[in-house]
Each structure stands twice: as C-alpha cells, then as structure tokens.
Amino acid sequence: MDTLVQVLLDGMLNGMLYALVALGLCLIWGVMDVINFAHGEYVMVAMYVSYWLGFLAKVDPLISIFAGGAFIFILGALTYKLIIHYTVGKPPLSALLATFGLAMLLKNLCLNRFTPNFRILSDTWLGDRTFQLGFLIVPVPQLVTAVLALLVIGLIFYMIRSTRFGWAVQATAMDKEAAELMGINTERIYILVFGIGGATVGIAGGIMPTYLAVHPEVGTMFGLIAFICVAMGGFGSIPGTLMAAILVGVVEALSGYYIAPVFKYVAVFGLYLAVVFLRPKGIFGW
Amino acid sequence: MNALKRKDLFWLALVALAALLPAVSAVSANSFSMHVLILILLYASMSQAWNIIGGYGGQVSFGHSVFFGIGAYGAGMAVVTYGLSPWPGILIGMLAAAVVAVLISYPCFKLSGHYFAIATFAIVEIFNRVFLVWYWVGGALGLDYPIVEEGLKNLMWYDTKTGYFYCALALFVLVFGIVRFLEGHRFGYQLRAVREGQETAESLGVNSTAIKLAAMALSAALAALCGAFFVQYNLRVDPPMVMSLDMSMKFVLVTILGGAGTLAGPLLGAAVLIPLQEYTRALWGGLGGGVDLIIFGLLIIIIVVKQPAGISGIVRDIAKRIGRRPTAAKGGTSYGAA
Numbered sequence: 001m002d003t004l005v006q007v008l009l010d011g012m013l014n015g016m017l018y019a020l021v022a023l024g025l026c027l028i029w030g031v032m033d034v035i036n037f038a039h040g041e042y043v044m045v046a047m048y049v050s051y052w053l054g055f056l057a058k059v060d061p062l063i064s065i066f067a068g069g070a071f072i073f074i075l076g077a078l079t080y081k082l083i084i085h086y087t088v089g090k091p092p093l094s095a096l097l098a099t100f101g102l103a104m105l106l107k108n109l110c111l112n113r114f115t116p117n118f119r120i121l122s123d124t125w126l127g128d129r130t131f132q133l134g135f136l137i138v139p140v141p142q143l144v145t146a147v148l149a150l151l152v153i154g155l156i157f158y159m160i161r162s163t164r165f166g167w168a169v170q171a172t173a174m175d176k177e178a179a180e181l182m183g184i185n186t187e188r189i190y191i192l193v194f195g196i197g198g199a200t201v202g203i204a205g206g207i208m209p210t211y212l213a214v215h216p217e218v219g220t221m222f223g224l225i226a227f228i229c230v231a232m233g234g235f236g237s238i239p240g241t242l243m244a245a246i247l248v249g250v251v252e253a254l255s256g257y258y259i260a261p262v263f264k265y266v267a268v269f270g271l272y273l274a275v276v277f278l279r280p281k282g283i284f285g286w
Numbered sequence: 287m288n289a290l291k292r293k294d295l296f297w298l299a300l301v302a303l304a305a306l307l308p309a310v311s312a313v314s315a316n317s318f319s320m321h322v323l324i325l326i327l328l329y330a331s332m333s334q335a336w337n338i339i340g341g342y343g344g345q346v347s348f349g350h351s352v353f354f355g356i357g358a359y360g361a362g363m364a365v366v367t368y369g370l371s372p373w374p375g376i377l378i379g380m381l382a383a384a385v386v387a388v389l390i391s392y393p394c395f396k397l398s399g400h401y402f403a404i405a406t407f408a409i410v411e412i413f414n415r416v417f418l419v420w421y422w423v424g425g426a427l428g429l430d431y432p433i434v435e436e437g438l439k440n441l442m443w444y445d446t447k448t449g450y451f452y453c454a455l456a457l458f459v460l461v462f463g464i465v466r467f468l469e470g471h472r473f474g475y476q477l478r479a480v481r482e483g484q485e486t487a488e489s490l491g492v493n494s495t496a497i498k499l500a501a502m503a504l505s506a507a508l509a510a511l512c513g514a515f516f517v518q519y520n521l522r523v524d525p526p527m528v529m530s531l532d533m534s535m536k537f538v539l540v541t542i543l544g545g546a547g548t549l550a551g552p553l554l555g556a557a558v559l560i561p562l563q564e565y566t567r568a569l570w571g572g573l574g575g576g577v578d579l580i581i582f583g584l585l586i587i588i589i590v591v592k593q594p595a596g597i598s599g600i601v602r603d604i605a606k607r608i609g610r611r612p613t614a615a616k617g618g619t620s621y622g623a624a
Contacts, residue, residue, distance in 0.1 A: 029400070083587060097538070097590045100586065102587055105583030105587070107576075108576030108577075111576040112576050112580065224407060260419075262418065265411055269412045277396070280396055280397050
C-alpha cells in the first residue's frame with residue numbers, strides 16, 4: 001500500500017512536468033492547428049541553456065528558467081516567422097515536415113557543439129533534497145517543478161480566458177478571417193502564441209537540469225509524450241492536457257514499477273490508442 | 287491500357303539504362319557508387335510502397351517502419367533463427383505485415399488529421415519496445431547473419447554488389463509496376479476519389495473503408511518486401527535500425543519531397559535525397575558531429591517551405607518554363623487531407 005501511494009505520487013509529479021512541456025504544444029496546436037515536431041528539441045535547447053548558465057556562470061536552474069523561457073520565446077517566434085509562416089495555406093503536413101527538419105537541425109547542432117555526453121548540474125539549490133511526509137518520500141526538485149508547472153498553467157489559462165489578448169487568441173483560433181475583420185492582427189497573435197508556447201517549454205527545460213541529465217536526444221521522448229498528452233486531452237484544451245499529462249505520468253510510473261521499466265512507454269502509448277479509439281477527439285475534445 | 291503509352295516507354299528506357307549500369311566499369315568498380323545506386327532503388331521502392339496509401343490514398347501513415355521491420359525480421363529469422371533460405375521468411379513477413387496493417391488501420395482510420403498521425407507514431411514506439419525485449423526475435427541484440435553460400439537462393443553476395451543491384455532493380459520494377467498498373471485501374475481511381483472527398487466517393491458507391499484497408503495492406507506488404515531486402519543487404523537487424531520513428535520519417539520525407547501521389551515522386555525524392563545523405567555522411571559524417579544531418583535538416587526545411595509540391599513540382603516548373611509538356615510529373619499533391 002505504501003509503495004503504491006509512493007509510486008502514484010512520483011507518477012503525478014512527473015505528470016505535472018509533462019503537462020508543463022505539453023502546454024506550449026497545446027497552445028500552438030489549438031490556435032494554429034499545427035504540430036510542431038521540434039517541440040521536444042525546444043526542451044533540449046532550454047536544458048542546454050540552463051546547464052551552461054549553471055556550469056559556466058554558476059546560475060541556479062531556478063533562476064535559469066527565465067533565461068530558458070526567454071531563449072525559447074525567441075526561438076519559437078523565429079520558428080514561426082521563418083518556417084511556419086510559409087506553410088500556412090499549403091498541404092496540412094507541410095508544417096510537421098518542416099519542423100521535423102528543424103528538429104533534426106537542432107538535435108545535430110547540439111550534438112556537434114556539445115558532444116553526445118550526458119551532463120548534469122551538481123550543487124544546485126534543490127539538489128537531491130527529499131523530505132519525509134508520513135511514510136512518503138517527497139523529492140524536492142520534482143515537487144518544485146510540479147508547483148511551477150501548476151503556476152504557469154494557471155497563468156496561461158487565466159491569460160487565455162480572461163484577458164483581452166486571450167480573447168483575441170481565442171477569436172483567431174475560431175475563425176482567422178472573422179478575427180481579422182474585427183481588427184485583430186492575427187499575424188502578431190500567431191507570433192506571440194508561438195513565442196509564449198515556446199516560453200512555457202523553456203521554463204520546463206530550464207528547471208530540468210536540476211535532476212535530469214542533458215544530452216542531444218533528451219528531447220525526443222518528451223516531444224512524443226507531449227504529442228500524446230495534447231492529443232489525448234483534446235484539441236487545444238488546457239485542462240484536458242493537464243489531466244492527460246497526469247494520467248500519462250501515473251500510468252508510466254505504475255507500469256514501470258509493477259510490470260517492467262521497458263514496458264512503461266508501451267503502456268503510455270497503448271493508453272493513448274485506447275483513449276482515441278474510444279473518443280476520437282480526445283477526452284475533452286468534441 | 288492495351289497500348290504502351292509514351293510515359294511507359296520512358297520508364298522502360300530508364301530501367302533498361304539502369305540495368306546496363308554495372309557493365310560500366312567506372313560505376314561497378316567503385317563499390318560506394320554501387321551502394322548509393324542500390325540505396326536509391328531501395329528507398330524509391332519503399333517510398334513508392336508508402337505512396338500507395340500516403341500519396342494516392344491521402345492517409346499519412348508514420349507507421350510504415352513497423353511493416354518494414356516485420357519484413358526485415360521475417361527474412362532475418364528465416365536465415366538466422368531457423369537456418370533456412372530467406373524466401374519463405376520474406377513471404378511470411380509480407381503476409382504478417384499485411385495482416386498487422388489491417389488490424390492496426392481499421393481502428394486508426396476512424397481518426398482524423400493529427401490524431402491519426404500521432405496514433406501511428408504511438409504504434410511504432412510500441413512495436414519498437416516490444417521487439418527490444420522479445421527474446422524469440424532476438425531482443426535488443428538483434429540478429430546477426432551467418433556466412434552462407436552466396437547466390438539468389440540465399441539472397442546474399444559477398445564479392446561484388448552487382449547481385450544486390452539487380453535484386454534492388456527487380457524490387458523497383460515490381461513496386462513501380464504495381465503502382466503504374468493501379469494508377470490506370472479502377473482501384474486507383476477509387477482510392478484517389480476517397481482521398482479527394484470521402485463522403486463524395488461514398489455517395490457514389492465506393493466502399494471507402496474497404497478501399498483504404500486494401501491499399502494499406504498492399505502498401506504494408508510491399509514495405510515488408512523492401513525491409514527484407516534491406517536486411518539481406520545489411521546482414522544484420524535490430525529494432526532501432528528498422529522500427530523507429532526516423533525510419534518511418536524516411537518513407538514520408540522521400541515521397542513528399544519527391545512529390546506525393548505521383549508515380550515519379552518517390553524516385554525523384556530518392557534520387558536527390560539519398561546521394562545527398564550518403565555523400566554528406568561520407569564527407570562530414572566522420573567528424574563525429576552530425577554535420578551531414580544538420581545539412582539534411584536544413585534542406586528539408588527549405589524544400590518544404592519553398593516547394594510543397596516537392597521535387598516533381600520543381601521539375602514541372604522547369605518543364606513549363608522550357609515550354610514542353612512534362613513527361614514524368616503529373617497528378618495530385620494534396621497529401622494529408624484532414
């Protein structure tokens with residue numbers, strides 16, 4: 001029983017991290033109906049930003065999240081401006097293929113510059129700290145990440161729901177031409193959505209070097225899991241993505257502990273298939 | 287249909303020309319250029335197999351590495367595990383791939399757009415993990431070929447690559463011939479009708495589910511055949527080599543960069559991308575830093591952004607500029623209809 005609760009806790013904490021990673025993809029997908037295949041590579045780049053700041057300038061990842069966020073904001077906006085912008089109105093998969101090229105480019109650029117070595121920061125503020133809560137062992141870095149994830153998700157959710165900018169984003173997502181007729185600069189909305197989507201991933205990638213090793217391939221699995229979370233949650237639904245991400249984290253932890261670590265991704269991807277076969281537009285989709 | 291058209295003559299001339307290539311000593315003496323030629327033929331065939339469902343059928347599958355892998359394991363297990371000739375394994379692999387394709391696709395075809403694409407990613411990952419720990423198929427260690435007598439019976443040659451070249455050419459002729467036949471056949475028209483508008487096609491009495499499943503089964507069986515050739519050429523197979531997202535992406539990239547839904551597209555895509563991949567790898571791959579893939583990635587971005595109709599679109603543009611009727615670039619490019 002104790003073990004089960006511990007595994008559930010670990011899974012949920014991990015799920016919150018997945019939610020933060022998936023949030024940016026969810027925004028971009030929801031507003032532009034574009035799959036950004038380089039999403040996982042954004043995580044990887046942000047992790048390198050945070051790692052090098054920590055390694056060279058002794059900046060703690062807790063502060064590097066801002067640098068990571070800013071860096072990926074710019075990277076995201078550039079991705080839109082230089083690539084996605086030109087795929088609008090072209091066959092639906094153009095954006096996916098072009099961003100696959102971008103993913104390949106970023107991954108191998110990092111491989112080229114930073115070698116495939118695994119790197120991890122030591123002596124961070126959060127370090128390997130844990131605390132005991134009854135019979136539960138709570139890892140501090142993961143807990144902080146989860147709280148950060150909830151904060152960012154709440155903030156973005158509030159922004160989309162209750163600010164003028166958010167309404168403009170929603171209008172653009174619903175009907176681009178009608179939004180333009182209402183005087184919304186949809187081009188600017190797209191750039192900002194790509195930037196903000198990138199920034200949230202940058203924050204996730206910024207804190208991760210505290211407890212995860214950085215290497216050029218690290219983003220691939222995060223990217224795939226983000227796709228699964230967003231698709232399972234339902235087209236561009238932020239609460240759906242959060243729920244799906246927590247579900248993914250829990251299923252991953254349970255199957256990894258009770259069946260075998262190799263089968264955890266089989267279970268996660270199987271869960272996705274089971275969900276979309278029952279509800280073809282995801283849990284919160286319609 | 288009965289008389290050979292000009293287009294077919296063009297293809298026959300191309301194949302005849304290719305068949306003479308090993309006789310040119312400058313080509314056959316250089317085993318690297320033979321290697322590149324073999325890979326072009328292999329990737330053209332793989333992509334043409336994908337093109338059946340992805341290009342003509344408009345169902346963009348990222349799961350073809352699963353079928354490719356099943357074919358590779360079919361041949362590999364016949365030789366390595368059971369000590370037989372690869373031929374029975376190839377047939378069983380093709381059959382198994384077709385069955386798996388139908389079982390997987392039936393529920394997946396209910397999904398639309400990105401949901402379908404992500405479902406096919408998920409299937410690749412599942413197969414990859416299961417094969418990694420499946421003892422019967424060799425697990426993560428994979429299958430290493432023993433040295434057996436060379437020749438057509440074992441589909442293996444050691445001294446020169448000429449045998450492999452003619453096998454690849456036969457594969458190419460078979461796959462392109464099937465697709466060329468389907469283009470003019472009732473089935474091909476129905477498939478394209480389903481791509482352009484499923485509801486409209488259904489209203490005209492086309493059973494769209496049956497058509498798509500049949501196309502997927504054929505596409506998977508041919509992809510498995512290509513997988514079998516791949517493993518016979520490589521003499522080794524393990525799950526990340528064949529059942530990976532990167533492999534799946536190659537099917538899609540070559541076809542779409544060449545021009546999806548056209549007969550010439552896969553060949554054009556392979557003829558441009560494969561030499562590029564192999565020569566950049568030979569030139570810079572050894573520096574240990576993925577320079578070849580950086581250039582490859584950049585190129586993919588540029589082609590997709592600049593010319594979404596693919597290389598066959600570029601060919602068409604050039605042909606238009608010269609003022610002649612294009613010989614090899616014709617057909618739709620509306621891949622990935624949601």
